Amino acid sequence: MNISLIGFMGTGKSSVGQELAQNLDYKFVDLDEEIVKEDGRPIPDIFAEDGEDYFRDVETKVTEKIGSRDNQVIATGGGVILRDQNIANLKQNGIVILLQATPEEIYNRTKDDDNRPLLEVEDPLAKINSLLEERKESYQCTPYQIDTTELSIEEVVKKIEEIVAGSEFREK
């Protein structure tokens, strides 16, 4: 089965996912990295040259391909929930877990990184707040949710392991 991590930028999907995969001896797949491999350009270049809609099409294609495989920890991109089809593709072979954090914590974790084009604006904290509001409902696609604000990466990994041990992967 797969364990897919969803959540806003900076909630820790990639860092937590890598460590979780190591602990469980699962393959780690980062959908943002798969998009870069598929397209051949870094994410900021894809956004700048072809726009967000094009990026979302590549994201959907890659999510479908990776979601059909097994025994992986999948770190998704923050916007994967924007299409229901992506979530269905991630749920077909496993469990989907939402990572959360406060806007301020997200801002602190992302402010020194210029690889997230949606946050390259004059007031990133305001943008984080508005995107979180827009996406609030879509992030409710799973009952498995962890607020990572006060947790270390290791503590988040432990919580996920507890969720996985207690779940029967029956959620569709």
Ligand SMILES: Nc1ncnc2c1ncn2[C@@H]1O[C@H](COP(=O)(O)OP(=O)(O)OP(=O)(O)O)[C@@H](O)[C@H]1O
């Ligand atoms: N629980 C945590 N405590 C402290 N720092 C964290 C925590 N989780 C992640 N970080 C740090 O926050 C930054 C962003 O984390 P990461 O890249 O894993 O987020 P992401 O959810 O994959 O974001 P994106 O959607 O943009 O890919 C990294 O520098 C990471 O080390």
Ligand SMILES: O=C(O)C1=C[C@@H](O)[C@@H](O)[C@H](O)C1
């Ligand atoms: O939240 C988003 O829409 C994004 C998050 C990143 O992981 C990347 O997938 C990209 O920067 C878009």
Ligand SMILES: [Mg+2]
């Ligand atoms: Mg990531």
